[in-house]
Amino acid sequence: MSGNNNEQGGRLTINFRLNEKEYSLEIDPGERLLDLIRNRLGLIGAKEGCGMGECGACTVIMNGQAVNSCIIPAARADGAEILTVEGLSGGMENDLHPLQKIFLEKGAVQCGYCTPGMLLSAKAFLDKNRGREIRREQIKEGISGNLCRCTGYQKIIEAIYCYAREAERAEERKG
Ligand code: FES
Numbered sequence: 001m002s003g004n005n006n007e008q009g010g011r012l013t014i015n016f017r018l019n020e021k022e023y024s025l026e027i028d029p030g031e032r033l034l035d036l037i038r039n040r041l042g043l044i045g046a047k048e049g050c051g052m053g054e055c056g057a058c059t060v061i062m063n064g065q066a067v068n069s070c071i072i073p074a075a076r077a078d079g080a081e082i083l084t085v086e087g088l089s090g091g092m093e094n095d096l097h098p099l100q101k102i103f104l105e106k107g108a109v110q111c112g113y114c115t116p117g118m119l120l121s122a123k124a125f126l127d128k129n130r131g132r133e134i135r136r137e138q139i140k141e142g143i144s145g146n147l148c149r150c151t152g153y154q155k156i157i158e159a160i161y162c163y164a165r166e167a168e169r170a171e172e173r174k175g
C-alpha cells in the first residue's frame with residue numbers, strides 16, 4: 001500500500017491500514033503514533049509507560065517490525081500496515097490469539113500493563129524466525145526491549161517458547 005501524504009494548513013492527511021482496516025486521517029505534524037492509536041482511534045491496548053522508547057509498553061507492529069509508538073511520528077504511518085493487540089486475533093470479537101491463550105495458561109500476565117507490548121514484540125520475533133528452532137535465550141533477546149515489573153520474565157519466556165514449540169510441531173505434522 002502506498003501512502004498519499006497531503007499537507008493542508010500544517011495538517012497532514014495520512015492513509016494507512018490498521019488491523020486490516022483502511023484509514024484516512026488528518027493529523028497534526030507533531031502527533032505521535034501512540035496518540036493517534038489511543039486517542040483518535042480509541043485502541044487503548046498500546047500503553048504509555050516511559051514515553052521515551054525505553055519500556056516497550058506502547059509497542060505495535062508496523063510493516064512487520066515491532067516499534068515503540070511513543071517515539072514514532074504519526075506521519076510515519078502514511079502508507080503503513082499496522083497491527084495492534086486489538087487486531088492480534090484477526091478481529092474476532094471475544095476471541096484470543098493462541099499466543100494470548102498461552103500467556104494466560106502459563107501465568108505470564110499479572111497486572112497486564114506490559115502484556116500488549118510483550119505480545120506484539122513476541123509476534124514480530126516469532127514471525128521473523130518462522131521455520132527455525134527457537135531457544136529460550138533468543139526469546140529473551142527478542143523481548144529485551146519490553147519491560148515487565150511483575151513477572152520476572154520467566155513465565156513470559158516460557159509462554160513464548162511453548163507457543164513456538166507448538167507451532168514447530170504443527171509445521172512438522174503438515175510435513
Ligand atoms: S511508552 Fe513507549 S517505550 Fe515506553
Ligand code: FES
Pocket residue numbers: 108109110111112113114115147148149150151
Ligand atoms: S505483568 Fe505487570 S508489568 Fe508485566
